[in-house]
Amino acid sequence: MTSSSPPPALAHSAGVAHAHKGDGDVLRCLVCDIRNRSLCSSMDEEGLAALAHSSRQLQLPPGTTIVEEGEPALAFFNVTGGTVKLFKSLPDGRRQITGFADAGQFLGLSTAQTYSFGAETVDNVRLCRFLRPQLETLLSDYPTFERRLLAAVTDKLAEAQEQMLLLGRKTAREKVATFLLDRMRAYHLTMGHTRQEVENLASVPMTRVDIADYLGLTIETVSRTISAFRRSHLIASTENHRIRILSVATLLNIASGQKPD
Amino acid sequence: MTSSSPPPALAHSAGVAHAHKGDGDVLRCLVCDIRNRSLCSSMDEEGLAALAHSSRQLQLPPGTTIVEEGEPALAFFNVTGGTVKLFKSLPDGRRQITGFADAGQFLGLSTAQTYSFGAETVDNVRLCRFLRPQLETLLSDYPTFERRLLAAVTDKLAEAQEQMLLLGRKTAREKVATFLLDRMRAYHLTMGHTRQEVENLASVPMTRVDIADYLGLTIETVSRTISAFRRSHLIASTENHRIRILSVATLLNIASGQKPD
DNA sequence: ATGCAACCTTGATTTAGATCAAGTCCGTGT
DNA sequence: ACACGGACTTGATCTAAATCAAGGTTGCAT
Numbered sequence: 001m002t003s004s005s006p007p008p009a010l011a012h013s014a015g016v017a018h019a020h021k022g023d024g025d026v027l028r029c030l031v032c033d034i035r036n037r038s039l040c041s042s043m044d045e046e047g048l049a050a051l052a053h054s055s056r057q058l059q060l061p062p063g064t065t066i067v068e069e070g071e072p073a074l075a076f077f078n079v080t081g082g083t084v085k086l087f088k089s090l091p092d093g094r095r096q097i098t099g100f101a102d103a104g105q106f107l108g109l110s111t112a113q114t115y116s117f118g119a120e121t122v123d124n125v126r127l128c129r130f131l132r133p134q135l136e137t138l139l140s141d142y143p144t145f146e147r148r149l150l151a152a153v154t155d156k157l158a159e160a161q162e163q164m165l166l167l168g169r170k171t172a173r174e175k176v177a178t179f180l181l182d183r184m185r186a187y188h189l190t191m192g193h194t195r196q197e198v199e200n201l202a203s204v205p206m207t208r209v210d211i212a213d214y215l216g217l218t219i220e221t222v223s224r225t226i227s228a229f230r231r232s233h234l235i236a237s238t239e240n241h242r243i244r245i246l247s248v249a250t251l252l253n254i255a256s257g258q259k260p261d
Numbered sequence: 262m263t264s265s266s267p268p269p270a271l272a273h274s275a276g277v278a279h280a281h282k283g284d285g286d287v288l289r290c291l292v293c294d295i296r297n298r299s300l301c302s303s304m305d306e307e308g309l310a311a312l313a314h315s316s317r318q319l320q321l322p323p324g325t326t327i328v329e330e331g332e333p334a335l336a337f338f339n340v341t342g343g344t345v346k347l348f349k350s351l352p353d354g355r356r357q358i359t360g361f362a363d364a365g366q367f368l369g370l371s372t373a374q375t376y377s378f379g380a381e382t383v384d385n386v387r388l389c390r391f392l393r394p395q396l397e398t399l400l401s402d403y404p405t406f407e408r409r410l411l412a413a414v415t416d417k418l419a420e421a422q423e424q425m426l427l428l429g430r431k432t433a434r435e436k437v438a439t440f441l442l443d444r445m446r447a448y449h450l451t452m453g454h455t456r457q458e459v460e461n462l463a464s465v466p467m468t469r470v471d472i473a474d475y476l477g478l479t480i481e482t483v484s485r486t487i488s489a490f491r492r493s494h495l496i497a498s499t500e501n502h503r504i505r506i507l508s509v510a511t512l513l514n515i516a517s518g519q520k521p522d
Numbered sequence: 523a524t525g526c527a528a529c530c531t532t533g534a535t536t537t538a539g540a541t542c543a544a545g546t547c548c549g550t551g552t
Numbered sequence: 553a554c555a556c557g558g559a560c561t562t563g564a565t566c567t568a569a570a571t572c573a574a575g576g577t578t579g580c581a582t
Binding site for chain 4: 478
């Protein structure tokens with residue numbers, strides 16, 4: 001089983017310290033470059049002003065705690081840059097990362113009074129924070145926004161089901177192949193569709209520990225499997241947490257459970 | 262890896278054949294006994310009439326296919342009796358059951374044009390079927406219903422994250438203990454809270470194959486683990502797919518990852 | 523009441539991935 | 553330039569759960 005070292009755990013207040021003023025700039029959401037890949041695409045110009053008014057923008061360094069398991073669920077977040085990991089832990093430190101939220105994804109929804117999961121930045125992260133009462137006002141005032149959120153949560157649920165299939169029934173090899181393809185898709189989504197066929201890059205800002213805790217493996221198995229893919233020329237490492245995928249088709253076959261290599 | 266034999270796979274039409282007329286009885290939802298444990302609790306009397314008008318009630322025998330992976334997502338369902346299993350499969354037949362939907366639970370939400378999962382009855386199931394356009398009308402006409410659905414999907418997502426922790430990081434023993442406690446809670450929820458402390462029963466209508474495919478184990482490991490619990494007097498088998506839990510506290514300890522037995 | 527088929531249990535053996543154990547690589551600060 | 557620490561890789565060994573292999577139980581249909 002894998003555990004992570006105790007996180008730096010900056011409190012909410014630390015995030016607030018980094019917060020932009022945000023009171024005057026009704027334009028913030030209007031000029032947001034990833035708006036159309038997020039919930040906010042459901043808003044007209046007036047709605048965007050309301051969003052800007054209801055939220056504060058935070059800029060957080062790697063390893064910052066955003067949400068702590070069991071703490072009161074006070075806020076909802078929209079990631080506008082970087083990557084966040086969401087996780088659940090067992091008392092002895094075993095940890096399962098339940099997802100990575102890249103730019104355009106939301107996090108922090110809860111019907112309970114407390115969060116049932118933790119969230120921490122992987123790299124430098126920008127996000128918009130909505131306090132719960134403000135979010136609820138938005139949902140009531142903008143039915144298209146609420147409908148969009150319902151669709152987004154529904155998609156997250158389908159993703160979670162796919163991940164359950166991976167965790168319960170895929171081999172280490174299949175898990176890693178699936179992960180790399182997912183990270184390629186994440187990269188294409190956030191970078192826009194510029195030259196995606198030419199590049200086939202996957203962004204992997206997280207450590208081996210995080211990957212292992214996401215796939216239900218150990219870091220050694222993740223490392224060995226990636227090495228094996230590299231030896232087979234299915235992938236090639238590049239600079240800076242990037243992996244180039246040399247054979248998408250083969251990796252797709254592996255990821256979906258076909259025999260061949 | 263585990264696979265299931267090809268299911269009987271009655272088509273939608275089979276379900277329709279069993280359908281009640283439903284056109285006249287505006288009272289159906291009003292008199293529904295599990296209404297308050299479901300989405301429908303968000304509706305006033307007028308809304309309940311609208312629900313009855315928008316849905317058809319189906320009665321399906323064990324092993325009936327409700328939703329087929331990859332088929333057009335035409336309907337949404339509310340389970341009013343019995344237990345449904347939801348699953349995803351790999352091409353070679355490996356299967357992961359992503360959840361069991363007992364009375365009061367919904368299934369069939371999808372933003373995609375097709376279902377990304379399959380659903381099949383475990384025992385005798387009663388459910389209400391809403392076609393997509395009808396569901397969308399209801400969501401638009403009854404904001405409290407939509408809000409309730411959002412909350413329900415959010416809860417399902419939290420459940421899915423809990424299951425990812427189980428699949429990725431729990432031992433066989435911990436998985437089975439968690440499952441038994443979950444089934445006890447499911448039983449208490451559907452049976453009302455009559456004498457729950459006295460009884461401590463879990464309803465387990467599904468086969469070992471289903472349990473194994475839900476927990477990411479083999480049937481042999483599930484069987485051995487349940488036998489071991491019985492030998493340790495943590496549980497006792499009773500008649501008819503019921504298991505009596507003799508030591509909830511110990512099982513809770515095991516389920517949450519503490520060492521002892 | 524008997525026979526079949528599906529389901530479940532138990533035992534023996536194997537194996538994928540975990541654990542244990544060194545290293546290597548790389549970026550940062552001095 | 554160098555050494556310190558964190559992240560990663562690679563190899564050797566171990567083990568929890570899978571696989572293989574019989575039986576046993578149960579319930580239903582004749």
